[in-house]
Amino acid sequence: MIRGSRSIQIIGAGHNGLVCAAYLARAGHQVTVFEASSQVGGAAITREFAPGFKVSAAAHLVYMLDPGIEKELDLASHGLEYARTGLQTISLSEAGDHVRFNGDDVDGVSEGDREAMREYRRKMQHFAGIIGGLHNRVPARLGTTDRPDLLELARLAFNIRRLGKNDMREFLRIAGINIYDVLQELFENDALKGALGLDGTLGTMLGTRSNNSVFCALHRYSNGGRYQLPKGGMGTVSNALANAARAFGAEIHTARPVNRILMDFDRATGVELQSGEQIEADLVVSGADPKTTFLKLLGAQNLEAGFAHKISNIRTRGNVAKLHLALGSVPDFTGLDPALSAERLVIAPSLQYVEQAFNHAKYGEHSRRPVMEISIPTLDDPGLAPAGKHVLSANVQWAPRELKGGWSAAHEAFTESVMNTLERFAPGICSQVMHRELLTPQDIESEFRIEGGHWHHAELALDQSMMMRPVPGTAQYKTPVDGLWICGAGCHPGGGVMGSAGRNAARAIIERSGT
Numbered sequence: 001m002i003r004g005s006r007s008i009q010i011i012g013a014g015h016n017g018l019v020c021a022a023y024l025a026r027a028g029h030q031v032t033v034f035e036a037s038s039q040v041g042g043a044a045i046t047r048e049f050a051p052g053f054k055v056s057a058a059a060h061l062v063y064m065l066d067p068g069i070e071k072e073l074d075l076a077s078h079g080l081e082y083a084r085t086g087l088q089t090i091s092l093s094e095a096g097d098h099v100r101f102n103g104d105d106v107d108g109v110s111e112g113d114r115e116a117m118r119e120y121r122r123k124m125q126h127f128a129g130i131i132g133g134l135h136n137r138v139p140a141r142l143g144t145t146d147r148p149d150l151l152e153l154a155r156l157a158f159n160i161r162r163l164g165k166n167d168m169r170e171f172l173r174i175a176g177i178n179i180y181d182v183l184q185e186l187f188e189n190d191a192l193k194g195a196l197g198l199d200g201t202l203g204t205m206l207g208t209r210s211n212n213s214v215f216c217a218l219h220r221y222s223n224g225g226r227y228q229l230p231k232g233g234m235g236t237v238s239n240a241l242a243n244a245a246r247a248f249g250a251e252i253h254t255a256r257p258v259n260r261i262l263m264d265f266d267r268a269t270g271v272e273l274q275s276g277e278q279i280e281a282d283l284v285v286s287g288a289d290p291k292t293t294f295l296k297l298l299g300a301q302n303l304e305a306g307f308a309h310k311i312s313n314i315r316t317r318g319n320v321a322k323l324h325l326a327l328g329s330v331p332d333f334t335g336l337d338p339a340l341s342a343e344r345l346v347i348a349p350s351l352q353y354v355e356q357a358f359n360h361a362k363y364g365e366h367s368r369r370p371v372m373e374i375s376i377p378t379l380d381d382p383g384l385a386p387a388g389k390h391v392l393s394a395n396v397q398w399a400p401r402e403l404k405g406g407w408s409a410a411h412e413a414f415t416e417s418v419m420n421t422l423e424r425f426a427p428g429i430c431s432q433v434m435h436r437e438l439l440t441p442q443d444i445e446s447e448f449r450i451e452g453g454h455w456h457h458a459e460l461a462l463d464q465s466m467m468m469r470p471v472p473g474t475a476q477y478k479t480p481v482d483g484l485w486i487c488g489a490g491c492h493p494g495g496g497v498m499g500s501a502g503r504n505a506a507r508a509i510i511e512r513s514g515t
Ligand SMILES: Cc1cc2nc3c(=O)[nH]c(=O)nc-3n(C[C@H](O)[C@H](O)[C@H](O)COP(=O)(O)OP(=O)(O)OC[C@H]3O[C@@H](n4cnc5c(N)ncnc54)[C@H](O)[C@@H]3O)c2cc1C
Pocket: 011, 012, 013, 014, 015, 016, 017, 034, 035, 036, 037, 040, 041, 042, 043, 044, 058, 059, 060, 061, 062, 063, 064, 256, 257, 258, 259, 287, 288, 289, 292, 297, 320, 321, 322, 395, 444, 448, 449, 450, 453, 454, 455, 456, 457, 487, 488, 489, 490, 494, 495, 496, 497, 498
């Protein structure tokens, strides 16, 4: 054992838990991961949903994964491959007047909108850089006079100041309004505005007119906003991370749910598995969401009352449903060149449409005409389905976790709304369906063990970000309980398949342990 090496248990082999495991094992620690599910990856997995048809069961497009992690862990040599990179976004229109964009390039809009897109992208990339620049840093603690915390806060202020007078003013202005107003000021084309508006809301309980929708869009663009399709589905990313972690010496056990975190007075000393087995360790790191970690696995009785109260108040209401279709043939979207069906397709034909889809969620209802982000991965990755057959995977909003009347009563009606919406854009699609699966946030909660079924484990909003994520007092990955750390999407810098929370947590632990 190398000097300073410790035994570390990680709860959950979600991609962040795996990244954390890989970095800790690489630093010489003895790492053991306990995952409840029978496969690694958490919400980043590939699984069969109908005989012979496989799909990325939650996350389906890579656009946030930190390239530094891919390189440092050499994920390519551990099996990570992309079926395609640089997917375009196509904002579908019922009439076939689709808008296509990728970076600054936009097709199907006026010259004025093309120019506006260049300006919008310049501005958003510039501002997203401020957020992205913080992804790989441990947030400052608030209210201390310690030098590292003050320096970290100064760095944030300096980065904003460095935008220059005009952009700084603009950054502060748009951060305080909403994506609807920002887009209305700049663009004419409805389908373009709808798709960009969706980027400010996807994965959250936000409409385009909600505060934080600009922040959400900036978060989405903060790692470059380039859409990639992993070969073999999202499980390939997680499997490559698991392979990397194992190559550094980590042990990963699947189908071993943790029942509780063991405590000796005020210190975490290991875990008890559901089998009853108790295993001790120097440190415990949880990749589960914050409510699961603190309220279920640790228990509020082991926390100071004010802290437990803050954890129970984290907003974790999931709103995204996931649709999987096994198709006999490729759907025919009205007016869309079939070669473009492999791109990122979105149903968000106008800002009004997106906002109306959201309105229902405010009152605990599901959308009647939902918005969607669609991928047909089999067009680039035929191995996911039997020969000649296809898979359609769609993130569908809004489907509130806490639905009025409950999901068992509404599941079928919502699935029908989703299918009717698809049929309007791709007439005949319903007759091509061989099998369908729709996961509501309630299903996502139980399949992936994410409290609330939330995309980001905790709502992505300024008041739940950086030094306040998940709550002040544990935003530096170390929790108020000695020996217990957290590393999942509920930590800074949040969700999406990015891996930064896992790596930041590992770095913070390594710094403390001196290895
Ligand atoms: C429907 C949906 C669509 C999405 N689409 C995208 C997308 O296209 N692109 C994108 O980048 N992001 C997307 N996301 C977000 C992304 O999937 C998540 O933010 C990310 O996967 C979270 O990773 P994580 O490792 O932090 O947590 P998780 O993936 O939630 O991993 C936590 C792990 O902990 C395990 N666990 C929990 N409790 C226990 C216990 N008691 N014992 C043992 N193990 C336990 C869980 O089983 C799980 O494996 C989507 C999310 C959802 C829900």
